[in-house]
Amino acid sequence: QVRTFLEGKYGWEKVKYTVIQRDAAGRAFKVIGTALSIQREKEMELRYNEQLNNRQVLIARAKGYCKLDVTNNKVLEVANVGVGFNVQVNSSADVLLRAMKARVAVESKKSEKDIAFLCSGLLQAFHQGNTHWEFEILYAFTPLDKTWVNAVLDILENPTTGQIEAYLSLLDIQKQKQTELQYQVHLEEALIKAEKASMAKGNFLSMMSHEIRTPMNVIIGFTDLALDECKDKVITEYLKKINFSSKLLLGL
Numbered sequence: 001q002v003r004t005f006l007e008g009k010y011g012w013e014k015v016k017y018t019v020i021q022r023d024a025a026g027r028a029f030k031v032i033g034t035a036l037s038i039q040r041e042k043e044m045e046l047r048y049n050e051q052l053n054n055r056q057v058l059i060a061r062a063k064g065y066c067k068l069d070v071t072n073n074k075v076l077e078v079a080n081v082g083v084g085f086n087v088q089v090n091s092s093a094d095v096l097l098r099a100m101k102a103r104v105a106v107e108s109k110k111s112e113k114d115i116a117f118l119c120s121g122l123l124q125a126f127h128q129g130n131t132h133w134e135f136e137i138l139y140a141f142t143p144l145d146k147t148w149v150n151a152v153l154d155i156l157e158n159p160t161t162g163q164i165e166a167y168l169s170l171l172d173i174q175k176q177k178q179t180e181l182q183y184q185v186h187l188e189e190a191l192i193k194a195e196k197a198s199m200a201k202g203n204f205l206s207m208m209s210h211e212i213r214t215p216m217n218v219i220i221g222f223t224d225l226a227l228d229e230c231k232d233k234v235i236t237e238y239l240k241k242i243n244f245s246s247k248l249l250l251g252l
Contacts, residue, residue, distance in 0.1 A: 001013070001014050001015075001038065002015055004035075011037060011039045012037070012038050012039050012041075012042040013035045013036060013037055013038060013039075014035070014036045014037075014038045015033060015034070015035045016033070016034050016035075016036075017031045017032070017033045018031060018032045018033075018034075019031050020032055041159055044157070044159040045159040045160070048156060048157070048158065048159050051154065051156055052156075055154065055167050055169075058152060058169050058171070059167075059169055061169075061171060062080075062169040062170055062171055063080060063141070063147070063149060063170050063171065063172045064079065064080040064081040064082070064139075064141065064149075064169070064170035065077070065078070065079050065080065065081070065167075065168070065169050065170070066078040066079070066081055066096060066167075066168050067165065067166070067167050067168075068093040068096070068097075068119065068122075068165065068166040068167075068168070069093065069163055069164075069165060070093070070119045070122045070123050070126070070155065070163075070164040070165060070166050071123070071162075071163040071164045072163065073092055073093050073094055073119045074090050074091070074092070074093055075087055075088070075089055075090065075091050075092070075093050075096055076089065076090075076165070077089065078096065080141070081096070081100060081141075081170070082099070082100070082103055082139075082140070082141050082142070083141065083142045084142075085099060087099065093119050093166075094118045094119055097118055097119075098118075100139075100168075103139055103140045103141075104137050104138070104139060104140075105137070105138035105139070105140060105146055119166075122155055122164070122166050123164055125155065126155045126157070126164050130155075131154060131155045131156070132153070132154050132155075133151075133152070133153040134150060134151070134152050134153075135150075135151050136148060136149070136150055136151075136173065136177075137149060137151055139151075139170060147172055147174050148172075148173050148174050148176075148177040149170040149171055149172055149173060149174075150170075150171040150173045151168065151169070151170055151171075152168070152169045152171060153166065153167070153168050154166070154167045155167075212249070212250075213250060216246050216249060216250045217250070219242070219246045220243060220246045220247060220250070223239050223242050223243040223246065224243065226239050227239050227240065227243065
C-alpha cells in the first residue's frame with residue numbers, strides 16, 4: 001500500500017507486482033505491476049480508528065461495557081455489566097443482550113425497547129443508517145444496586161474484517177438524576193405555592209370587590225344629588241372629581 005500524489009490530490013493505492021520472467025539464476029527481470037485505488041477503504045479505516053479512539057475515552061468513564069460482533073452474534077469483550085452474568089468471550093451476544101434487558105428497571109420501561117435489540121435488529125439498524133443511540137435507564141448492576149445510567153450504543157463496520165461491531169457503554173448518571181429529581185420536587189413545590197397565592201389573591205379581590213362596591217354606589221349616588229343642588233362653582237368642581245374617581249374605582 002502506497003500513498004500517491006496525482007493531479008494535485010493525495011490518494012492511497014494498493015500496488016501489486018507479478019514476476020512473469022526470470023533469468024537463469026532465478027532473478028526476476030520482467031514483471032507486471034498493477035495499482036488499485038483503495039482511497040475509500042483508507043477513509044473508512046481512518047473514520048473507524050477515530051471512532052475507536054472516541055470509544056476508548058468513553059469506555060474509561062463507563063461503569064459497564066461490552067463489545068459485540070454483530071455479524072457473527074458473538075461477545076468480543078464484556079466488563080462490569082452486572083453481577084451474576086455467566087457470559088464469556090465468544091458466547092452468544094443475543095444471550096447477553098437478553099440478560100441486560102432483564103436488568104432494566106420498570107421505572108425506565110419506556111427506554112427498555114432501546115436496549116432490547118438482538119444482533120439481527122442491530123444489523124438491520126446499521127444497514128438503515130441508524131448507528132448511534134443514547135438513552136437513560138435505571139439499571140440493576142446487582143439486585144440491591146439500581147443505578148441510573150446513560151447507555152451509549154454505537155454500531156461500526158470494521159474495515160479490516162468487514163464485520164459489524166457494536167459497542168455499548170453504561171455511564172453512571174446517578175448524581176445527575178438525583179439533582180434533576182430534587183429540582184423537579186422544588187419546581188412542583190413552587191408551583192403549588194404560586195397556585196395557592198393566586199387563589200388567595202382571587203378570593204381577596206372577589207371579597208373586596210363586593211365590600212367596596214356597596215359604599216362606592218352610595219358615594220356616587222349622594223354625589224349626583226349634591227351636584228344637582230350645588231350652586232357653588234368650586235364645590236361643584238370638587239364633587240365632579242369625587243364622582244369621576246368613584247366611578248373609575250367602581251369599574252376596576
